[in-house]
Amino acid sequence: MKKVEAIVRHFKLEDVKNALTEQGIDGMTVSEVRGFGRQKGHTEIYRGTEYAIDFVPKVKIEVVCSEDSLQLVVDTILQTAQTGQIGDGKIFITNLEDAIRIRTGERGEDAL
Amino acid sequence: MKKVEAIVRHFKLEDVKNALTEQGIDGMTVSEVRGFGRQKGHTEIYRGTEYAIDFVPKVKIEVVCSEDSLQLVVDTILQTAQTGQIGDGKIFITNLEDAIRIRTGERGEDAL
Amino acid sequence: MKKVEAIVRHFKLEDVKNALTEQGIDGMTVSEVRGFGRQKGHTEIYRGTEYAIDFVPKVKIEVVCSEDSLQLVVDTILQTAQTGQIGDGKIFITNLEDAIRIRTGERGEDAL
Ligand SMILES: Nc1ncnc2c1ncn2[C@@H]1O[C@H](COP(=O)(O)OP(=O)(O)OP(=O)(O)O)[C@@H](O)[C@H]1O
Ligand SMILES: Nc1ncnc2c1ncn2[C@@H]1O[C@H](COP(=O)(O)OP(=O)(O)OP(=O)(O)O)[C@@H](O)[C@H]1O
Ligand SMILES: Nc1ncnc2c1ncn2[C@@H]1O[C@H](COP(=O)(O)OP(=O)(O)OP(=O)(O)O)[C@@H](O)[C@H]1O
Ligand SMILES: [Mg+2]
Ligand SMILES: [Mg+2]
Ligand SMILES: [Mg+2]
Structure with a gap:
C-alpha cells in the first residue's frame, strides 16, 4: 500500500475529491496546513539573501x-489540482506497511 | 521504529490516550482532520454514480x-477506539528511519 | 528523498524557518498539533500510576x-529549536518514495 499526500490550493479540494471518488477511490483525510515552496514573487532580502516570507494556507x-x-x-490529483500558476502544490508518496479498519479489524488492502 | 497513525472519533481520544499511557506509551501527537472512508449512509447520486458527500471531522x-x-x-487503539458502528476509523502503519529528542540530541529508540 | 517531521515549540517556528531558508532549503509545510512526550512536571496519579495529563500545543x-x-x-532544526528545557520536541525521519511538482509534473529531486 502507498500513502499519497497532496498539498493543494483550497479551492481545488472539491474538484480533487470529486475526481477521486469518480475513480472509485473511497477514502481520504484532509487537514489545514500552511507552507511555502520556491515562493517566487513573495520574497524579501534579509542579510543579502532572498527569502520566502509568507506561509500560504493550503490543504493537505x-x-x-x-x-x-x-x-x-x-x-487524478495532477489533472484536477493543476492551474499552471506558481504554487499549485506538491505530491509526496510514501510506502505504507499496514492499514487496519478499526470497526472490523480487517488489515491490508481489505481495510481500504 | 514505527509510526502508527490512527484516525478516530473525537469522543474516543481521551480513552485512547489513557489506555496508551496506562500501557507505558509516553508520547503522541494529535491533530484535527476531516475525511471519509466508505461513507455508507451519507451518499448522493451525481452523474449516475453514488458519492460520499460529507467530510466528517475526526482526530488523528x-x-x-x-x-x-x-x-x-x-x-490498545483497536480495543479503545472501536464502537462497532460505521466510521470508527483507520490505523495506518509506516516505517520510521530515525527519531531525535531535540533537547538532548538522543537518537533512535532512546529518543522515544 | 526523506521527509523530516519536527514537532517544536510555537515560538521557535520563525527561527527554524529562517535558518532553513538561509541554508537553501526552499520548502516546508506547517500544521498545528498538540501532544505530549514524557511530560515530566505535568503528571497526575490515576489508579496508582502517574499520568501525563495535558496535551500541549506544538507546531509540526x-x-x-x-x-x-x-x-x-x-x-539546522536541532540548533534552532533547542532551548534545553523539557518539551523542546522531536524530529522524525521517514523515507519518501517520490515527490511531484503539480504545476510542472516534475518528479523526484527535481520537484524539490
Ligand atoms: N520541500 C518541501 N517540503 C515540504 N513541503 C513542501 C515542500 N515544497 C513545497 N511544500 C508544500 O507544498 C506547498 C506548495 O508548494 P509550491 O507549489 O509552491 O511548490 P514549488 O516547488 O514552489 O512549485 P511552484 O514553482 O509551482 O510554486 C507549500 O505551501 C508547502 O506546503
Ligand atoms: N483510504 C483512505 N485514505 C486516507 N484516509 C482514510 C482512508 N479511508 C479512511 N480514511 C480516514 O479514516 C476516517 C474514518 O474512516 P472510516 O472509519 O469511515 O473507514 P471505512 O473504511 O469507511 O470503514 P467503515 O466501513 O467502518 O466506515 C475517514 O474520515 C478518513 O479520515
Ligand atoms: N512517541 C511519540 N510519538 C508521537 N509524537 C511524539 C512522541 N513523543 C513526543 N511526541 C511529540 O513531540 C512533542 C514534544 O515532545 P517532548 O519534547 O516533550 O518529548 P520528550 O521525549 O518528552 O522530551 P523531553 O524530555 O525533552 O520533554 C509532543 O508534544 C508530541 O507532540
Ligand atoms: Mg512555489
Ligand atoms: Mg466509513
Ligand atoms: Mg516531554
Whole structure:
C-alpha cells in the first residue's frame, strides 16, 4: 500500500475529491496546513539573501491506496489540482506497511 | 521504529490516550482532520454514480514507537477506539528511519 | 528523498524557518498539533500510576529534502529549536518514495 499526500490550493479540494471518488477511490483525510515552496514573487532580502516570507494556507489531502491504484490516484490529483500558476502544490508518496479498519479489524488492502 | 497513525472519533481520544499511557506509551501527537472512508449512509447520486458527500471531522493520533511496542499500540487503539458502528476509523502503519529528542540530541529508540 | 517531521515549540517556528531558508532549503509545510512526550512536571496519579495529563500545543514542521540535505536539515532544526528545557520536541525521519511538482509534473529531486 502507498500513502499519497497532496498539498493543494483550497479551492481545488472539491474538484480533487470529486475526481477521486469518480475513480472509485473511497477514502481520504484532509487537514489545514500552511507552507511555502520556491515562493517566487513573495520574497524579501534579509542579510543579502532572498527569502520566502509568507506561509500560504493550503490543504493537505492524504489518500491511502493499493499499489495498483497509485498511478490513478496521482494522475487524478495532477489533472484536477493543476492551474499552471506558481504554487499549485506538491505530491509526496510514501510506502505504507499496514492499514487496519478499526470497526472490523480487517488489515491490508481489505481495510481500504 | 514505527509510526502508527490512527484516525478516530473525537469522543474516543481521551480513552485512547489513557489506555496508551496506562500501557507505558509516553508520547503522541494529535491533530484535527476531516475525511471519509466508505461513507455508507451519507451518499448522493451525481452523474449516475453514488458519492460520499460529507467530510466528517475526526482526530488523528500519531504514536511513534519501537517495533517491540507496535502490536501493543495497535491492539490498545483497536480495543479503545472501536464502537462497532460505521466510521470508527483507520490505523495506518509506516516505517520510521530515525527519531531525535531535540533537547538532548538522543537518537533512535532512546529518543522515544 | 526523506521527509523530516519536527514537532517544536510555537515560538521557535520563525527561527527554524529562517535558518532553513538561509541554508537553501526552499520548502516546508506547517500544521498545528498538540501532544505530549514524557511530560515530566505535568503528571497526575490515576489508579496508582502517574499520568501525563495535558496535551500541549506544538507546531509540526514537515520538510521534504534530498538524502544529501538530510543532515543539514536535521542539524539546522536541532540548533534552532533547542532551548534545553523539557518539551523542546522531536524530529522524525521517514523515507519518501517520490515527490511531484503539480504545476510542472516534475518528479523526484527535481520537484524539490
Ligand atoms: N520541500 C518541501 N517540503 C515540504 N513541503 C513542501 C515542500 N515544497 C513545497 N511544500 C508544500 O507544498 C506547498 C506548495 O508548494 P509550491 O507549489 O509552491 O511548490 P514549488 O516547488 O514552489 O512549485 P511552484 O514553482 O509551482 O510554486 C507549500 O505551501 C508547502 O506546503
Ligand atoms: N483510504 C483512505 N485514505 C486516507 N484516509 C482514510 C482512508 N479511508 C479512511 N480514511 C480516514 O479514516 C476516517 C474514518 O474512516 P472510516 O472509519 O469511515 O473507514 P471505512 O473504511 O469507511 O470503514 P467503515 O466501513 O467502518 O466506515 C475517514 O474520515 C478518513 O479520515
Ligand atoms: N512517541 C511519540 N510519538 C508521537 N509524537 C511524539 C512522541 N513523543 C513526543 N511526541 C511529540 O513531540 C512533542 C514534544 O515532545 P517532548 O519534547 O516533550 O518529548 P520528550 O521525549 O518528552 O522530551 P523531553 O524530555 O525533552 O520533554 C509532543 O508534544 C508530541 O507532540
Ligand atoms: Mg512555489
Ligand atoms: Mg466509513
Ligand atoms: Mg516531554
